[in-house]
Amino acid sequence: xxxxxxxxxxxxxxxxxxxxxxxxxxxxxxxxxxxxxxxxxxxxxxxxxxxxxxxxxxxxxxxxxxxxxxxxxxxxxxxxxxxxxxxxxxxxxxxxxxxxxxxxxxxxx
Amino acid sequence: xxxxxxxxxxxxxxxxxxxxxxxxxxxxxxxxxxxxxxxxxxxxxxxxxxxxxxxxxxxxxxxxxxxxxxxxxxxxxxxxxxxxxxxxxxxxxxxxxxxxxxxxxxxxxxxxxxxxxxxxxxxxxxxxxxxxxxxxxxxxxxxxxxxxxxxxxxxxxxxxxxxxxxxxxxxxxxxxxxxxxxxxxxxxxxxxxxxxxxxxxxxxxxxxxxxxxxxxxxxxxxxxxxxxxxxxxxxxxxxxxxxx
Numbered sequence: 001x002x003x004x005x006x007x008x009x010x011x012x013x014x015x016x017x018x019x020x021x022x023x024x025x026x027x028x029x030x031x032x033x034x035x036x037x038x039x040x041x042x043x044x045x046x047x048x049x050x051x052x053x054x055x056x057x058x059x060x061x062x063x064x065x066x067x068x069x070x071x072x073x074x075x076x077x078x079x080x081x082x083x084x085x086x087x088x089x090x091x092x093x094x095x096x097x098x099x100x101x102x103x104x105x106x107x108x109x
Numbered sequence: 110x111x112x113x114x115x116x117x118x119x120x121x122x123x124x125x126x127x128x129x130x131x132x133x134x135x136x137x138x139x140x141x142x143x144x145x146x147x148x149x150x151x152x153x154x155x156x157x158x159x160x161x162x163x164x165x166x167x168x169x170x171x172x173x174x175x176x177x178x179x180x181x182x183x184x185x186x187x188x189x190x191x192x193x194x195x196x197x198x199x200x201x202x203x204x205x206x207x208x209x210x211x212x213x214x215x216x217x218x219x220x221x222x223x224x225x226x227x228x229x230x231x232x233x234x235x236x237x238x239x240x241x242x243x244x245x246x247x248x249x250x251x252x253x254x255x256x257x258x259x260x261x262x263x264x265x266x267x268x269x270x271x272x273x274x275x276x277x278x279x280x281x282x283x284x285x286x287x288x289x290x291x292x293x294x295x296x297x298x299x300x301x302x303x304x305x306x307x308x309x310x311x312x313x314x315x316x317x318x319x320x321x322x323x324x325x326x327x328x329x330x331x332x333x334x335x336x337x338x339x340x341x342x343x344x345x346x347x348x349x350x351x352x353x
Contacts, residue, residue: 017155019184024193024194027191045326047193049292051319055161056276057300085284098274
């Protein structure tokens, strides 16, 4: 593995950190100045579902991953979903999902 | 801030802690393996505080990408925090300004998803804010501690692939949100779009998928509103037609 330039890492981290902080706080400051109105933003109710789904799908099935990994990820996701729907503890759901994923990969490799 | 609600929030967020802790260790171990010093990894966790952007920045820098491009790509992915901040306004608005800014500055995906399920609760918003703050602490601290543990003890830890834990953690949050048929459809559209659009440059796949999800939700809402209005109009026409 090639070592990453520390200067590049610090510059990138600072830029991402400050940029993200401004995203997080911008709305509060704009709203306090009366420039934005939350009540008009009804469409936002679809945001959490869309963002989470769009983040989970590519993370579960990474690009160019072998079929075994895809099957393992889908099995892990199914286990987690079933556990949550059966009102099990979320911790148990995540642990069981991870175990299923690890076991399938270990079995086929 | 009510102490009881805060404690309940801590308990509600605690199931996520082990998964977040292990994923954070993975980030620190992979960063340390690429020659990054401990302090730079801690700085990354403290300043950025989002797993997706942190993993992405290390991966892109490792591929030799310019830091400006890395920052732009990660900021596009982190744009969602502006929307999170807007969406949680009904809950955060009640809190004193400093607490509100602190809460939003360290907000995590998990805390947002859990808080989002209680937006329409009839409980006083101040209590929900305290509850959400508990979840935030339960999800923020493990990430910081995991980075420290991974950076310091990474070389002694067994090499397990823990990358699956974060998507599974987010999946548990998502399932809680899917309480309507329309939301399930929106989730399917956004997930499919994210898979199809991941080849787009600068990681534009995520914003595109989110946009399509919101558009689908808005369209479904429009159809539902029209369906409600149509029978009313028909009854009115029938009544008018029946008048002498």
